[in-house]
Amino acid sequence: MEEGIRAGLGRLRDLPIKELRARYCDVFGAPPKTTNKHHLVRRIAWQVQVEIAGDLPERAWARAAEIADEGVLNGRVDGVRHAVSKRKRKRFDWRLPVPGTELSRVYRDRRILVQVVAGGFEYEGQRYRSLSAVARQVTGTRWNGLVFFGLAKRGETLTGKRPKRAGKDRRAA
Numbered sequence: 001m002e003e004g005i006r007a008g009l010g011r012l013r014d015l016p017i018k019e020l021r022a023r024y025c026d027v028f029g030a031p032p033k034t035t036n037k038h039h040l041v042r043r044i045a046w047q048v049q050v051e052i053a054g055d056l057p058e059r060a061w062a063r064a065a066e067i068a069d070e071g072v073l074n075g076r077v078d079g080v081r082h083a084v085s086k087r088k089r090k091r092f093d094w095r096l097p098v099p100g101t102e103l104s105r106v107y108r109d110r111r112i113l114v115q116v117v118a119g120g121f122e123y124e125g126q127r128y129r130s131l132s133a134v135a136r137q138v139t140g141t142r143w144n145g146l147v148f149f150g151l152a153k154r155g156e157t158l159t160g161k162r163p164k165r166a167g168k169d170r171r172a173a
Helices: 002-014 017-028 037-053 058-070 131-139
Strands: 102-107 110-117 120-123 126-128
Touching: 002 037, 017 037, 102 131, 110 131, 120 131, 126 131
Parallel strands: none
Antiparallel strands: 102 110, 110 120, 120 126
């Protein structure tokens, strides 16, 4: 019996999404609300196993209902999403200088001076939230502010590493 279940599940994984949706309708009597293939396969597989081997014991269903009644599951209570109190911490960017630092750069024969202040940057009496905004004001085009002022290299991330590019092997070059 177990081999029959495994073979049936293997065939499910190979079905195209259109056929999976049709099979779902046959099994549950209603069209699925999702097009996620993995989810459809799992739901259909569960129901096929229930039909072949039987459902969970009543005691297991009662315990599951008890656990669900006890509280929040994945941030949801009674099917409604509630805010879970996770405080988002701002990541500290080690590349940014401390307030009071003055950044300088020559751009098209013009010296650009930017003062680092608490919560932003000051350039020609204007406050900006990011160095990129200052670089855009100076050049008229989009720039990575850290790269523009020489605080980071092009392509460098917050961790200091360059992201790996998919499909390219750097060793083969």
